[in-house]
Amino acid sequence: MxxxxxxxxxxxxxxxxxxxxxxxxxxxxxKYFFGMEFSRSKKGILINQRKYALEIISETGLGGAKPAWTRLEMNEKLTAIELDNLTGKEDDDMLEDVGQYKRGIGRLLYLTLTRPDIAFSVQTLSQFLQQPKKSHWDAAMRMIRYVKRQPGLGILMSSNKSNTMVVYCDSDWASCPNTRRSVSGFLVKYGDSLISWKSKKQTTVSRSSPKAEYRSMGSVVAKVVWLTTLTKELEGGI
Structure with a gap:
């Protein structure tokens, strides 16, 4: 507790x-709580999952592998088996050990608690949990090799006091080759501290890029309203 x-x-x-x-x-x-490590300094509190990340690297047998510079291959589009059947793609076999893929992605999802840099890529890989292919597993292994480059990377809760909330959001229009749905992404900073972030595929298909942007803005505005209300309640309690 x-x-x-x-x-x-x-x-x-x-x-x-x-x-x-x-x-x-x-x-x-x-100092340590549910796989998260806390380090204090004059700049603030650094939260990372270094030990947890090293465990993932060790369990997947990538301790001696070369670290990767990027999370996914440039311009790579991971596809589902249904799309492959429609396009006639036959050079990508189904993965035999589905449970291994599910366990690996599940651990990477927990790692996103302190690693917003992998949120989009893990969201992409998590779409293929039911029928993963060899290409999906290779992409997951590349992700772990990327984590290996900086396993202690985390977020800093700054000691600088500020009541300013800064929000960034964007969308990638029709980026999913399987459903043609767009992907929304946002992050929220309270002062100098990053407090919320997310990357998620939109629930409906947007006919144009502006519509995808509006949906992305709508989701982040709802998040900001919730955070603002929570902040006011905490201030009242104090």
Missing amino acids: LVTGNDLELIRRTKEESHKAFKIKDLGNL
Whole structure:
């Protein structure tokens, strides 16, 4: 259980009351929690999943592999088996061990908690969990080799105080070759700290690039409204 706040006395009382209800052990300042490592400095708190990333590299047998500079091959379009049947593509075999692919992508999805740089690529690979092909597995292995280049990369929760929220969003129109749907992506910064990000395929097909952009803006505005409301509630509680 993680207890946090800006009132040390309230935190102390919370731990005492919790200890009365059930026996707990106070581990002190936060250092490691559910695979995430926390390091403090004057600049802020650095959150990464270095140990977790190294475990993924070791389990896939890529400890001695050459790191990759990019997440996916340039201009590579991963396709589903249904599209291959329509286009007559027969040089990409089905993957025999489907469970291995599911486990690998599941671990990469958890790694996106501190690695926004791989969010889009992992979202792309997660679309083929039911019928993965050899090309999908090769792309997943390349992703892990990319993580190997900087396994300790994470996000910094800056110590600089600021109440400014900055939002970026974009869309890739009709980028999915299987469904022709667009992909939305956004990230939200509160001050100098990155607090929210996402890459997701849109639920409907957009007939033009502006429509895809509007849908992307709509999704991020909904997120900002939620974050703004949450911030006001926290300020009221404090």
